[in-house]
Amino acid sequence: MEDKTLTCKECGAEFIFTVRDQEFYNQNNFSEPLRCKPCRDARKQNRNANRDRFDFNRNN
Ligand SMILES: [Zn+2]
Numbered sequence: 001m002e003d004k005t006l007t008c009k010e011c012g013a014e015f016i017f018t019v020r021d022q023e024f025y026n027q028n029n030f031s032e033p034l035r036c037k038p039c040r041d042a043r044k045q046n047r048n049a050n051r052d053r054f055d056f057n058r059n060n
Pocket of ligand 1: 009010011012035036038039040
């Protein structure tokens with residue numbers, strides 16, 4: 001295996017899908033990442049923010 005250069009679907013930036021990451025993804029049966037790390041982190045934060053808001057609403 002070797003590092004792969006992938007293009008982010010979100011912002012179009014190229015990013016490296018390292019051998020280490022590929023092994024991790026293979027072990028977990030994940031498909032190749034579509035987004036670069038900054039975009040993934042941003043989406044994760046959005047998800048958390050949405051969940052927090054949801055919990056807040058439910059508790060009220
Ligand atoms: Zn991106």
